[in-house]
Amino acid sequence: xxxxxxxxxxxxxxxxxxxxxxxxxxxxxxxxxxxxxxxxxxxxxxxxxxxxxxxxxxxxxxxxxx
Amino acid sequence: xxxxxxxxxxxxxxxxxxxxxxxxxxxxxxxxxxxxxxxxxxxxxxxxxxxxxxxxxxxxxxxxxxxxxxxxxxxxxxxxxxxxxxxxxxxxxxxxxxxxxxxxxxxxxxxxxxxxxxxxxxxxxxxxxxxxxxxxxxxxxxxxxxxxxxxxxxxxxxxxxxxxxxxxxxxxxxxxxxxxxxxxxx
Numbered sequence: 106x107x108x109x110x111x112x113x114x115x116x117x118x119x120x121x122x123x124x125x126x127x128x129x130x131x132x133x134x135x136x137x138x139x140x141x142x143x144x145x146x147x148x149x150x151x152x153x154x155x156x157x158x159x160x161x162x163x164x165x166x167x168x169x170x171x
Numbered sequence: 172x173x174x175x176x177x178x179x180x181x182x183x184x185x186x187x188x189x190x191x192x193x194x195x196x197x198x199x200x201x202x203x204x205x206x207x208x209x210x211x212x213x214x215x216x217x218x219x220x221x222x223x224x225x226x227x228x229x230x231x232x233x234x235x236x237x238x239x240x241x242x243x244x245x246x247x248x249x250x251x252x253x254x255x256x257x258x259x260x261x262x263x264x265x266x267x268x269x270x271x272x273x274x275x276x277x278x279x280x281x282x283x284x285x286x287x288x289x290x291x292x293x294x295x296x297x298x299x300x301x302x303x304x305x306x307x308x309x310x311x312x313x314x315x316x317x318x319x320x321x322x323x324x325x326x327x328x329x330x331x332x333x334x335x336x337x338x339x340x341x342x343x344x345x346x347x348x349x350x351x352x353x354x355x356x357x
Binding site: 112113115116119120122123126127129130133134135137138139140141142143146150151152153154155156157158160163166167169170171 | 200201203204207208210211214215218219222223224225226227229230231233234235238241242244245248249251252254255256259262263265266268269322325326327
Protein backbone atom coordinates (compact mmCIF):
# COMPACT_ATOMS: atom_id res chain seq x y z
CA UNK A 106 0.00 0.00 0.00
CA UNK A 107 2.84 2.34 0.90
CA UNK A 108 4.66 1.36 -2.29
CA UNK A 109 1.61 2.29 -4.39
CA UNK A 110 1.41 5.68 -2.69
CA UNK A 111 5.08 6.33 -3.40
CA UNK A 112 4.61 5.35 -7.07
CA UNK A 113 1.67 7.72 -7.42
CA UNK A 114 3.67 10.54 -5.91
CA UNK A 115 6.52 9.90 -8.33
CA UNK A 116 4.10 9.91 -11.27
CA UNK A 117 2.53 13.17 -10.09
CA UNK A 118 5.98 14.77 -9.76
CA UNK A 119 6.92 13.59 -13.23
CA UNK A 120 3.66 14.83 -14.77
CA UNK A 121 4.12 18.23 -13.12
CA UNK A 122 7.71 18.32 -14.35
CA UNK A 123 6.53 17.49 -17.86
CA UNK A 124 3.89 20.24 -17.76
CA UNK A 125 6.43 22.77 -16.56
CA UNK A 126 8.82 21.62 -19.27
CA UNK A 127 6.16 21.95 -21.97
CA UNK A 128 5.31 25.46 -20.73
CA UNK A 129 9.00 26.40 -20.73
CA UNK A 130 9.48 25.05 -24.25
CA UNK A 131 6.38 26.94 -25.39
CA UNK A 132 7.70 30.17 -23.92
CA UNK A 133 11.13 29.62 -25.47
CA UNK A 134 9.54 28.94 -28.87
CA UNK A 135 7.41 32.10 -28.61
CA UNK A 136 10.42 34.17 -27.60
CA UNK A 137 12.56 32.75 -30.41
CA UNK A 138 9.79 33.49 -32.94
CA UNK A 139 9.49 37.12 -31.89
CA UNK A 140 13.18 37.88 -31.35
CA UNK A 141 14.66 40.22 -33.97
CA UNK A 142 17.65 38.46 -35.47
CA UNK A 143 17.96 40.15 -38.84
CA UNK A 144 20.32 43.06 -39.36
CA UNK A 145 18.41 46.32 -38.96
CA UNK A 146 17.48 48.31 -42.05
CA UNK A 147 17.54 52.03 -41.33
CA UNK A 148 14.23 53.87 -41.15
CA UNK A 149 15.51 56.34 -43.72
CA UNK A 150 15.76 53.56 -46.28
CA UNK A 151 12.25 52.36 -45.50
CA UNK A 152 10.72 55.82 -45.40
CA UNK A 153 7.81 56.09 -47.81
CA UNK A 154 8.22 58.40 -50.77
CA UNK A 155 5.47 60.14 -52.67
CA UNK A 156 6.29 59.82 -56.37
CA UNK A 157 3.86 62.51 -57.50
CA UNK A 158 5.00 65.99 -58.38
CA UNK A 159 2.87 68.98 -57.44
CA UNK A 160 2.41 70.29 -60.98
CA UNK A 161 0.02 73.17 -60.09
CA UNK A 162 2.59 74.58 -57.65
CA UNK A 163 5.28 74.21 -60.30
CA UNK A 164 3.10 76.09 -62.77
CA UNK A 165 2.54 78.84 -60.20
CA UNK A 166 6.30 79.16 -59.71
CA UNK A 167 6.85 79.27 -63.46
CA UNK A 168 4.34 82.09 -63.77
CA UNK A 169 6.29 84.25 -61.30
CA UNK A 170 8.84 86.84 -62.41
CA UNK A 171 12.31 85.26 -62.71
CA UNK B 172 26.18 -20.75 9.42
CA UNK B 173 26.63 -17.32 7.96
CA UNK B 174 26.72 -18.84 4.45
CA UNK B 175 23.43 -20.61 5.10
CA UNK B 176 21.82 -17.31 6.21
CA UNK B 177 22.99 -15.58 3.06
CA UNK B 178 21.50 -18.27 0.85
CA UNK B 179 18.22 -18.15 2.64
CA UNK B 180 18.11 -14.35 2.39
CA UNK B 181 18.77 -14.51 -1.34
CA UNK B 182 16.07 -17.08 -1.85
CA UNK B 183 13.71 -14.93 0.15
CA UNK B 184 14.52 -11.88 -1.97
CA UNK B 185 13.99 -13.85 -5.19
CA UNK B 186 10.61 -14.93 -3.96
CA UNK B 187 9.79 -11.32 -3.15
CA UNK B 188 10.82 -10.13 -6.63
CA UNK B 189 8.78 -12.89 -8.27
CA UNK B 190 5.77 -11.88 -6.21
CA UNK B 191 6.25 -8.17 -6.96
CA UNK B 192 6.65 -8.74 -10.71
CA UNK B 193 3.31 -10.43 -10.79
CA UNK B 194 1.59 -7.33 -9.40
CA UNK B 195 0.15 -5.48 -12.48
CA UNK B 196 -0.14 -2.15 -10.69
CA UNK B 197 3.58 -2.01 -9.99
CA UNK B 198 4.43 -3.08 -13.55
CA UNK B 199 2.16 -0.38 -14.99
CA UNK B 200 3.47 2.36 -12.76
CA UNK B 201 7.06 1.41 -13.50
CA UNK B 202 6.35 1.61 -17.23
CA UNK B 203 4.59 4.94 -16.71
CA UNK B 204 7.44 6.37 -14.68
CA UNK B 205 9.99 5.26 -17.23
CA UNK B 206 7.89 6.62 -20.12
CA UNK B 207 7.45 9.97 -18.41
CA UNK B 208 11.15 10.14 -17.64
CA UNK B 209 11.98 9.36 -21.25
CA UNK B 210 9.53 11.98 -22.50
CA UNK B 211 11.02 14.57 -20.16
CA UNK B 212 14.53 13.77 -21.34
CA UNK B 213 13.52 13.85 -25.00
CA UNK B 214 11.57 17.09 -24.68
CA UNK B 215 14.37 18.89 -22.86
CA UNK B 216 17.30 17.46 -24.83
CA UNK B 217 15.97 17.00 -28.35
CA UNK B 218 12.60 18.61 -28.91
CA UNK B 219 13.27 21.98 -27.24
CA UNK B 220 16.36 22.96 -29.30
CA UNK B 221 14.67 21.77 -32.50
CA UNK B 222 11.47 23.71 -31.86
CA UNK B 223 13.41 26.82 -30.79
CA UNK B 224 15.49 26.68 -33.99
CA UNK B 225 12.40 26.22 -36.16
CA UNK B 226 10.61 29.11 -34.42
CA UNK B 227 13.68 31.32 -34.74
CA UNK B 228 13.95 30.59 -38.47
CA UNK B 229 10.22 31.16 -39.00
CA UNK B 230 10.51 34.47 -37.12
CA UNK B 231 13.46 35.48 -39.32
CA UNK B 232 11.53 34.61 -42.47
CA UNK B 233 8.54 36.63 -41.27
CA UNK B 234 10.69 39.67 -40.43
CA UNK B 235 12.65 39.42 -43.69
CA UNK B 236 9.47 39.20 -45.73
CA UNK B 237 8.07 42.29 -43.99
CA UNK B 238 11.24 44.26 -44.74
CA UNK B 239 11.27 42.91 -48.30
CA UNK B 240 7.67 44.02 -48.80
CA UNK B 241 8.47 47.54 -47.61
CA UNK B 242 11.64 47.71 -49.72
CA UNK B 243 9.73 46.51 -52.79
CA UNK B 244 7.20 49.25 -52.20
CA UNK B 245 10.01 51.79 -51.81
CA UNK B 246 11.68 50.60 -55.04
CA UNK B 247 8.36 50.95 -56.91
CA UNK B 248 7.95 54.47 -55.50
CA UNK B 249 11.52 55.43 -56.43
CA UNK B 250 10.99 54.08 -59.96
CA UNK B 251 7.77 56.06 -60.32
CA UNK B 252 9.47 59.16 -58.90
CA UNK B 253 12.34 58.75 -61.36
CA UNK B 254 9.92 58.53 -64.28
CA UNK B 255 8.12 61.64 -63.01
CA UNK B 256 11.44 63.43 -62.57
CA UNK B 257 12.60 62.59 -66.11
CA UNK B 258 9.25 63.77 -67.45
CA UNK B 259 9.55 67.15 -65.74
CA UNK B 260 13.34 67.49 -65.53
CA UNK B 261 13.54 70.64 -67.64
CA UNK B 262 10.94 72.40 -65.49
CA UNK B 263 12.60 71.61 -62.17
CA UNK B 264 15.20 74.38 -62.46
CA UNK B 265 12.37 76.66 -61.36
CA UNK B 266 12.55 74.99 -57.97
CA UNK B 267 16.25 75.82 -57.68
CA UNK B 268 15.41 79.44 -58.38
CA UNK B 269 12.48 79.54 -55.97
CA UNK B 270 14.07 77.59 -53.14
CA UNK B 271 17.82 77.27 -53.69
CA UNK B 272 19.96 74.93 -51.65
CA UNK B 273 21.77 77.14 -49.16
CA UNK B 274 20.91 80.77 -48.57
CA UNK B 275 22.24 82.25 -51.89
CA UNK B 276 21.15 85.76 -50.97
CA UNK B 277 23.64 87.64 -53.16
CA UNK B 278 21.81 86.83 -56.41
CA UNK B 279 18.51 87.77 -54.78
CA UNK B 280 19.97 91.08 -53.56
CA UNK B 281 21.23 91.94 -57.03
CA UNK B 282 17.85 91.02 -58.51
CA UNK B 283 16.13 93.25 -55.94
CA UNK B 284 18.40 96.16 -56.92
CA UNK B 285 17.42 95.61 -60.55
CA UNK B 286 13.76 95.64 -59.57
CA UNK B 287 14.26 98.83 -57.55
CA UNK B 288 15.97 100.63 -60.42
CA UNK B 289 13.31 99.31 -62.81
CA UNK B 290 10.57 100.64 -60.55
CA UNK B 291 12.21 104.03 -60.15
CA UNK B 292 12.91 103.75 -56.43
CA UNK B 293 16.17 103.84 -54.53
CA UNK B 294 17.36 101.36 -51.93
CA UNK B 295 18.73 103.37 -49.02
CA UNK B 296 19.41 100.64 -46.47
CA UNK B 297 19.84 96.90 -46.44
CA UNK B 298 20.18 94.42 -43.64
CA UNK B 299 20.28 90.67 -43.70
CA UNK B 300 20.52 88.61 -40.52
CA UNK B 301 21.84 85.04 -40.76
CA UNK B 302 21.29 85.18 -44.49
CA UNK B 303 17.53 85.03 -44.18
CA UNK B 304 15.88 87.77 -42.06
CA UNK B 305 16.00 90.84 -44.25
CA UNK B 306 15.02 94.47 -43.98
CA UNK B 307 15.06 96.83 -46.98
CA UNK B 308 14.43 100.59 -46.86
CA UNK B 309 13.52 102.38 -50.07
CA UNK B 310 12.69 105.90 -51.07
CA UNK B 311 10.69 107.02 -54.03
CA UNK B 312 7.23 108.03 -55.11
CA UNK B 313 4.08 106.07 -54.25
CA UNK B 314 3.66 104.55 -57.68
CA UNK B 315 7.28 103.41 -57.81
CA UNK B 316 7.13 101.93 -54.32
CA UNK B 317 3.89 100.10 -55.16
CA UNK B 318 5.46 98.77 -58.34
CA UNK B 319 8.52 97.62 -56.42
CA UNK B 320 6.42 95.89 -53.78
CA UNK B 321 4.23 94.16 -56.35
CA UNK B 322 7.26 92.96 -58.29
CA UNK B 323 9.04 91.84 -55.13
CA UNK B 324 6.02 89.80 -54.08
CA UNK B 325 5.95 88.17 -57.48
CA UNK B 326 9.62 87.33 -57.74
CA UNK B 327 10.37 83.68 -58.27
CA UNK B 328 12.68 83.51 -55.27
CA UNK B 329 10.26 82.94 -52.42
CA UNK B 330 10.19 85.47 -49.60
CA UNK B 331 7.82 85.82 -46.70
CA UNK B 332 7.04 89.50 -46.20
CA UNK B 333 6.32 90.03 -42.51
CA UNK B 334 5.78 93.78 -42.39
CA UNK B 335 5.65 96.79 -44.69
CA UNK B 336 5.91 100.33 -43.26
CA UNK B 337 5.41 103.51 -45.18
CA UNK B 338 6.71 106.69 -43.58
CA UNK B 339 6.89 110.25 -44.74
CA UNK B 340 10.04 112.00 -43.57
CA UNK B 341 12.02 114.13 -45.97
CA UNK B 342 11.01 111.67 -48.62
CA UNK B 343 8.48 108.86 -48.79
CA UNK B 344 10.20 105.84 -47.24
CA UNK B 345 9.13 102.20 -47.46
CA UNK B 346 10.57 99.63 -45.05
CA UNK B 347 10.00 96.00 -45.96
CA UNK B 348 10.87 93.26 -43.48
CA UNK B 349 10.64 89.56 -44.10
CA UNK B 350 12.30 86.17 -44.38
CA UNK B 351 14.17 84.91 -47.40
CA UNK B 352 13.20 81.28 -48.00
CA UNK B 353 15.63 78.57 -48.98
CA UNK B 354 15.63 74.77 -49.05
CA UNK B 355 17.06 73.16 -45.97
CA UNK B 356 17.39 69.40 -45.84
CA UNK B 357 15.90 67.93 -42.66
